[in-house]
Amino acid sequence: MTTNLTIEMADTAGELGRLGSIMGAADVNIQGLCAVTHGGATATVHLLVEDPEPAYRALDAAGISLDSDEEVLVVDVKDRPGALGDVARELGDAGVNINLIYLATSTRLVIAADDLHKARMILE
Secondary structure, eight states: OOEEEEEEEEOSTTHHHHHHHHHHHTTOOOOEEEEEEOSSSEEEEEEEESOHHHHHHHHHHTTOOEEEEEEOEEEEOOSSTTHHHHHHHHHHHTTOOEEEEEEETTTEEEEEETTHHHHHHHHO
16 A cells, blocks of 8 residues: 655754665665655655555654554656646546645655545546
């Protein structure tokens, strides 16, 4: 199950590197990443992983709290202008609201939606 892990972390130099090292030491391949600071002391980090179990164990061992996790849809898209608009419009026209979207490795969109099953049926 492809899973988006959401982690709140300190917005300090070296924290993302520490997280990457923790995942690497646990043999967790990060297939996608989005990190956003909030103009203060914290940042939200989204990690895309294929198997979340080793990531859960590694985060727990490192004392890093998992804010949330959710199954996501990962869609191959062409690397061209308008590709994001095409996907988002198709979901919107079907009444599916996108809750989270970011790019993963190999030009793939990571999508969390209010109706993931419907989104999957539309895009796959």
